[in-house]
Amino acid sequence: xxxxxxxxxxxxxxxxxxxxxxxxxxxxxxxxxxxxxxxxxxxxxxxxxxxxxxxxxxxxxxxxxxxxxxxxxxxxxxxxxxxxxxxxxxx
Amino acid sequence: xxxxxxxxxxxxxxxxxxxxxxxxxxxxxxxxxxxxxxxxxxxxxxxxxxxxxxxxxxxxxxxxxxxxxxxxxxxxxxxxxxxxxxxxxxxxxxxxxxxxxxxxxxxxxxxxxxxxxxxxxxxxxxxxxxxxxxxxxxxxxxxxxxxxxxxxxxxxxxxxxxxxxxxxxxxxxxxxxxxxxxxxxxxxxxxxxxxxxxxxxxxxxxxxxxxxxxxxxxxxxxxxxxxxxxxxxxxxxxxxxxxxxxxxxxxxxxxxxxxxxxxxxxxxxxxxxxxxxxxxxxxxxxxxxxxxxxxxxxxxxxxxxxxxxxxxxxxxxxxxxxxxxxxxxxxxxxxxxxxxxxxxxxxxxxxxxxxxxxxxxxxxxxxxxxxxxxxxxxxxxxxxxxxxxxxxxxxxxxxxxxxxxxxxxxxxxxxxxxxxxxxxxxxxxxxxxxxxxxxxxxxxxxxxxxxxxxxxxxxxxxxxxxxxxxxxxxxxxxxxxxxxxxxxxxxxxxxxxxxxxxxxxxxxxxxxxxxxxxxxxxxxxxxxxxxxxxxxxxxxxxxxxxxxxxxxxxxxxxxxxxxxxxxxxxxx
Numbered sequence: 248x249x250x251x252x253x254x255x256x257x258x259x260x261x262x263x264x265x266x267x268x269x270x271x272x273x274x275x276x277x278x279x280x281x282x283x284x285x286x287x288x289x290x291x292x293x294x295x296x297x298x299x300x301x302x303x304x305x306x307x308x309x310x311x312x313x314x315x316x317x318x319x320x321x322x323x324x325x326x327x328x329x330x331x332x333x334x335x336x337x338x
Numbered sequence: 339x340x341x342x343x344x345x346x347x348x349x350x351x352x353x354x355x356x357x358x359x360x361x362x363x364x365x366x367x368x369x370x371x372x373x374x375x376x377x378x379x380x381x382x383x384x385x386x387x388x389x390x391x392x393x394x395x396x397x398x399x400x401x402x403x404x405x406x407x408x409x410x411x412x413x414x415x416x417x418x419x420x421x422x423x424x425x426x427x428x429x430x431x432x433x434x435x436x437x438x439x440x441x442x443x444x445x446x447x448x449x450x451x452x453x454x455x456x457x458x459x460x461x462x463x464x465x466x467x468x469x470x471x472x473x474x475x476x477x478x479x480x481x482x483x484x485x486x487x488x489x490x491x492x493x494x495x496x497x498x499x500x501x502x503x504x505x506x507x508x509x510x511x512x513x514x515x516x517x518x519x520x521x522x523x524x525x526x527x528x529x530x531x532x533x534x535x536x537x538x539x540x541x542x543x544x545x546x547x548x549x550x551x552x553x554x555x556x557x558x559x560x561x562x563x564x565x566x567x568x569x570x571x572x573x574x575x576x577x578x579x580x581x582x583x584x585x586x587x588x589x590x591x592x593x594x595x596x597x598x599x600x601x602x603x604x605x606x607x608x609x610x611x612x613x614x615x616x617x618x619x620x621x622x623x624x625x626x627x628x629x630x631x632x633x634x635x636x637x638x639x640x641x642x643x644x645x646x647x648x649x650x651x652x653x654x655x656x657x658x659x660x661x662x663x664x665x666x667x668x669x670x671x672x673x674x675x676x677x678x679x680x681x682x683x684x685x686x687x688x689x690x691x692x693x694x695x696x697x698x699x700x701x702x703x704x705x706x707x708x709x710x711x712x713x714x715x716x717x718x719x720x721x722x723x724x725x726x727x728x729x730x731x732x733x734x735x736x737x738x739x740x741x742x743x744x745x746x747x748x749x750x751x752x753x754x755x756x757x758x759x760x761x762x763x764x765x766x767x768x769x770x771x772x773x774x775x776x777x778x779x780x781x782x783x784x785x786x787x788x789x790x791x792x793x794x795x796x797x798x799x800x801x802x803x804x805x806x807x808x809x810x811x812x813x814x815x816x817x818x819x820x821x822x823x824x825x826x827x828x829x830x831x832x833x834x835x836x837x838x839x840x841x842x843x844x845x846x847x848x849x850x851x852x853x854x855x856x857x858x859x860x861x862x863x864x865x866x867x868x869x870x871x872x873x874x875x876x877x878x879x880x881x882x883x884x885x886x887x888x889x890x891x892x893x894x895x896x897x898x899x900x901x902x903x904x905x906x907x908x909x910x
Contacts (some may be wrong), residue, residue: 253748254672261675263743273812280809283802290794295711295719305802309727313810316728320602321821324828328603333827334836335484 280306350394350406351381351416352452352465355423359444363437371431374444378424385416393457401517404457410784411638415454415574417782418642421768422566422649423447425761429653430559432758433660435479442475443563450567454574458517459507459532462575466503466539469568470496476560477552485555491836492552496568499538506531522579533580540572540623541616543592547832549616550600554608554665558656561608565615565652566645573622573641582629587710590627591718593620594725600830601732605823607665607741608655611648614691614733617725618644624722625706628713631785636705638783643698643772647690650765651737654684657758658741661751667736667823672746680754681742683762690769692734692804693726698769700800701776701791708789727807734804735811740823 254264262268284306294300355377362373390413394406408416426443435443449469456462470493477489509528511517522529534545541549549569553561580586594617601613618640625637657680658673659665674681686697693699703726710719753759772779780787814820829837876883 252746254746255748255750263674264746273816276805276808276812280805283798283805286798287802290798292795293793295708296716299799303802305723305799306806308723309803309806310810312724312727313731313807314814316598316724316731317602317810317814317820320599321819323599324603324821324826327829328824329827329829331825331827 350452350455351385351420352448352450352455353405354381354384354448355420355451356445356448359448360441363441363444367437370437370440371427374427374440375424377444378420378427382417382420385413385420401458401460403461403517404519405461406455407457408455410782411574411578412454414638414642414782414784415570416451418570418645419447419451419454419567422563422645423451425646425649425765426559426563426566428764429562429656429758429761432755432761433557433559433656435557435559438475439479439557439560442472442479443560445469445472446476446563447567450571453571457519459510459519460517462519463500463503463507466571467497467500469571470500473564473568476564477556479560480555480557482555488552488555491832492548495538495548499535502531502538503535506533506535519578521581524580524583524585533576533583536572536575536580537589540569540576540619541593542589542623543596544831546593546597546616547830550597550609550612550830551832553612553615554606558660562649562652562656565611565648569615569619570641570645573619573626573637576623576626577634577637581626581634583627586623586627587715587718588627590620590623590625591721593617593623595620595721595728598725598728598732600828602736603821603826603828605666605668605826607667607670607737608652608659610667610732610737611651611655614729615648617729618648618691620725621703621706621722624710624718628706628709628715630709630713632705632712632789633709635780635783635785635787635789636702636709639702639776639779640699640706642779642782643690643702643769646765646768646772647687647698650683650687650762650769651691651733653758653762653765654680654687655737655741657754657762658751660758661754662749663751666825667740668825670741670747670749671744672742673749673751674742675746676750677742677753679759680762681738683759683766684738684742686766686769688734688738690773692730693800694773694804695792695797695800696770696773698772700773701779702772704791704796704800705789723803727803730804730807731811735808 252264254260263272284303287303287306292300298304358377359374362370362377364370365373385408388408390409392406392408393404396403396405423444426447427440430440430443446469449465449472453462453465453469456465474489474493474496477485477492479485506528507517509531510522510526511528513527522532524530524533538545538548553564556564576586597613597616597620601610601617604610604613622637622640622644625633625640627633655665657677658670661677662670662673664670690697690699693703707719707722707726710722754762776791780789811820874880878884
């Protein structure tokens with residue numbers, strides 16, 4: 248998904264080399280997520296805090312903080328990223 | 339066994355590991371490798387043969403040192419240290435680690451083990467520092483200029499921590515007269531200094547960067563061994579002497595959160611693991627800060643599980659580094675095709691650190707999170723949930739994904755050597771075993787356990803958190819929002835001493851150099867002027883030094899005599 252594929256020519260492609268199969272994996276993941284989200288209706292919760300009893304709290308929280316994490320980290324690159332040899336220069 | 343244990347009782351297993359390890363290192367390579375594999379299991383048997391409460395006091399000068407204290411807390415840390423020593427030694431066979439590295443690893447592991455069983459602060463200090471000195475050889479053995487420099491920085495930080503520890507111990511001992519290594523707390527004399535020393539070794543925020551700086555520069559097997567001991571020894575020391583110190587809850591929460599931002603953008607996958615190591619230590623520090631029985635059980639069990647899955651992850655990335663020659667996410671991808679076993683073991687480690695149900699992290703980390711919720715720290719609880727989702731994101735997915743899947747890098751490295759695969763297999767087995775059947779681990783914990791990880795809501799909630807974290811990763815990947823792996827250095831607190839302090843020192847040096855140059859030039863100018871002036875007056879052509887012919891001299895004398903004669907007449 249990132250960068251060019253450099254599979255040596257003539258090598259037999261694997262199952263995951265087929266983009267259609269990668270799509271299947273993604274669809275399976277989405278199905279699992281959907282099932283887990285719906286599952287919230289079917290078990291007894293033992294919340295410490297009120298937020299935990301909201302429908303799908305863990306799912307939504309997990310998704311939102313991870314997107315936030317990546318966006319924040321991406322922003323950090325602007326300030327913190329330097330060349331690979333940053334500390335090796337001017338020796 | 340008990341009889342043997344009684345006979346050998348005064349012997350701290352750590353000291354035994356150092357001595358036997360060094361003796362084994364002196365053997366020829368093949369025999370030595372087998373011998374060092376046999377030592378940890380024997381010591382483990384010895385440990386479980388001895389009774390809890392056993393101790394070995396020794397009179398030394400005016401002090402009564404406790405060279406060996408066996409209780410539930412020291413036993414669980416000692417147990418996992420011995421397991422880690424065994425696994426590290428097995429793995430190192432595949433790395434073809436040289437004699438120096440093998441010997442250093444035994445002294446390092448043995449010192450950490452000896453420190454765990456130390457019952458007094460002097461013994462603790464001695465073995466803590468011996469561990470620091472021995473461990474740096476695992477970094478230097480890499481042989482690169484980067485490793486040389488990183489090792490030196492690491493050693494300076496470790497020794498500095500040791501000096502702070504010594505200062506704290508001296509203040510404590512002179513004020514209280516006690517060298518006992520027990521509960522100290524911040525209010526004890528020297529307590530804050532000792533906490534800072536443990537904090538450095540435990541990689542508290544702003545004191546942390548020696549870890550991310552040095553560990554990824556060590557040898558393939560060196561990093562695996564380093565990852566187990568120093569920081570977990572510090573966790574043990576904190577649990578022993580600072581349990582219930584509220585400040586640690588906040589410090590720990592910060593530790594779980596900030597490293598994961600770095601982990602997302604870091605390219606060197608072993609450095610990503612070093613950041614996530616820091617994040618996992620945060621959970622344990624929170625547990626120590628909470629200080630309840632559940633929380634301390636959580637800290638001890640999480641340290642146990644963490645040493646295993648973190649070692650497993652470092653082992654898999656070490657195998658990649660060994661075979662593919664690089665550990666940079668930007669240069670890897672598609673390695674599952676030729677390193678399927680390593681990829682599989684890496685995924686087991688990733689699932690364990692992410693605390694998937696049926697893997698080890700699930701049965702230990704949740705104790706700490708639950709304890710935080712029980713004590714009413716809802717902000718900390720939210721941070722811990724964030725960190726739990728985040729650790730899956732950067733360690734659970736990023737590590738296996740960029741190394742073994744992602745795009746095909748075209749690299750076709752061979753599978754890891756058999757000894758490495760064996761070490762990874764055993765570690766993976768333990769990770770899954772603890773996750774499926776946590777009872778033996780729970781039996782080792784310092785307090786009685788009344789905790790059941792496998793409840794419906796816990797399993798479902800954890801799966802929701804993790805799978806939606808995975809969904810976020812997938813969405814960000816497909817939309818190309820996810821930051822690509824780039825060859826880069828990310829600035830962290832080491833910037834202050836590697837760049838700012840260095841630039842400051844360089845600027846100061848240049849200023850001194852310029853001032854010295856100007857001063858010497860001025861002196862030279864003065865000297866030149868004096869020489870030139872003297873030359874003008876007294877040189878061969880100067881009025882005082884000009885050579886005069888004899889005839890002229892006679893004429894001068896005649897003229898002077900004439901002048902004197904005229905003056906005499908005029909006067910007379």
